[in-house]
Amino acid sequence: xxxxxxxxxxxxxxxFNARDIDAVLAVMHPDVEWANGMEGGHVHGHEAVRDYWxxxxxx
Numbered sequence: 544x545x546x547x548x549x550x551x552x553x554x555x556x557x558x559f560n561a562r563d564i565d566a567v568l569a570v571m572h573p574d575v576e577w578a579n580g581m582e583g584g585h586v587h588g589h590e591a592v593r594d595y596w597x598x599x600x601x602x
Contacts, residue, residue, distance in 0.1 A: 562600055564593050 551570060558566035568575075568589045576585050577592045586595045 562596075564596055568593065 555567055555570050571589070571592070573589055574587065575589065575592055576587050577595065579586050579595060581595075581599060586592055
């Protein structure tokens with residue numbers, strides 16, 4: 544893994560931990576598949592991931 548890739552991942556994790564949804568989604572593929580740890584299965588796409596994280600972080 545290159546330093547650039549490492550830096551991108553570190554920033555993505557920092558943005559996720561800061562709950563900066565827009566910044567994290569900006570580096571994800573539009574058809575991202577994200578595990579749904581609350582209900583099982585997966586969510587697909589930016590808007591579904593945004594909705595999932597919003598619900599998860601409001602618990």
